[in-house]
Amino acid sequence: QKEVEQDPGPLSVPEGAIVSLNCTYSNSAFQYFMWYRQYSRKGPELLMYTYSSGNKEDGRFTAQVDKSSKYISLFIRDSQPSDSATYLCAMSQAYAGGTSYGKLTFGQGTILTVHP
Amino acid sequence: DAGITQSPRYKITETGRQVTLMCHQTWSHSYMFWYRQDLGHGLRLIYYSAAADITDKGEVPDGYVVSRSKTENFPLTLESATRSQTSVYFCASSSRTATEAFFGQGTRLTVV
Numbered sequence: 331q332k333e334v335e336q337d338p339g340p341l342s343v344p345e346g347a348i349v350s351l352n353c354t355y356s357n358s359a360f361q362y363f364m365w366y367r368q369y370s371r372k373g374p375e376l377l378m379y380t381y382s383s384g385n386k387e388d389g390r391f392t393a394q395v396d397k398s399s400k401y402i403s404l405f406i407r408d409s410q411p412s413d414s415a416t417y418l419c420a421m422s423q424a425y426a427g428g429t430s431y432g433k434l435t436f437g438q439g440t441i442l443t444v445h446p
Numbered sequence: 447d448a449g450i451t452q453s454p455r456y457k458i459t460e461t462g463r464q465v466t467l468m469c470h471q472t473w474s475h476s477y478m479f480w481y482r483q484d485l486g487h488g489l490r491l492i493y494y495s496a497a498a499d500i501t502d503k504g505e506v507p508d509g510y511v512v513s514r515s516k517t518e519n520f521p522l523t524l525e526s527a528t529r530s531q532t533s534v535y536f537c538a539s540s541s542r543t544a545t546e547a548f549f550g551q552g553t554r555l556t557v558v
Contacts, residue, residue: 336488338486349465362545362546363546364546371552371554372551372552373536373549373551373552374489374536374547375549375551376546379545379546381545399496406552418488418489420489420547422545432477432479432494432496432540432545433479433491433504434479434489434491434538434545434546434547435483435491436488436489437488438486438487438488439488439489440451440499
């Protein structure tokens with residue numbers, strides 16, 4: 331079983347729709363949670379970052395973390411064709427000494443297409 | 447230019463050849479990482495480095511070698527390329543106080 335599971339999709343929605351992207355994880359040591367967006371033939375770019383349970387908003391994007399259920403979500407409101415990309419969840423452990431701090435474990439990525 | 451850059455962007459090589467992928471960052475980040483991205487597997491960690499001269503294996507290190515003599519550079523070498531190493535390779539870096547990583551544009555490697 332993978333430490334981080336993400337539905338690869340693909341997900342296709344009309345412009346203006348609300349999009350929900352989800353990941354589950356099994357490692358209780360994960361304390362930091364990120365969402366990356368990756369356009370075709372580009373490197374992943376950081377979209378959202380959070381380290382606590384609850385919601386974090388940034389414009390049309392909301393990141394939600396439920397540590398008790400080991401479940402994270404990314405919501406996109408009023409989706410736009412420019413949101414069409416692959417979305418990757420990523421997680422890392424808290425600093426506990428040693429050299430392994432900062433390693434990210436990724437989900438498979440969800441391919442999203444927003445149609446005009 | 448500030449940021450993280452990878453070279454080359456595209457590379458075709460033959461089975462058995464040695465190949466080195468370059469990564470350079472200008473932020474003086476302590477941590478650097480090499481990931482490979484394949485369909486169905488997402489991003490998988492190959493090697494990482496916490497500082498100059500400190501490196502460690504990730505999830506899929508076999509067939510790869512890294513070095514980090516300077517903070518800003520983190521080259522990845524395929525000692526004897528195999529077709530299974532055909533992939534897109536991403537270098538990333540992060541600071542000592544943050545966990546989010548910043549990625550380069552990737553190197554698309556094809557082994558024939």
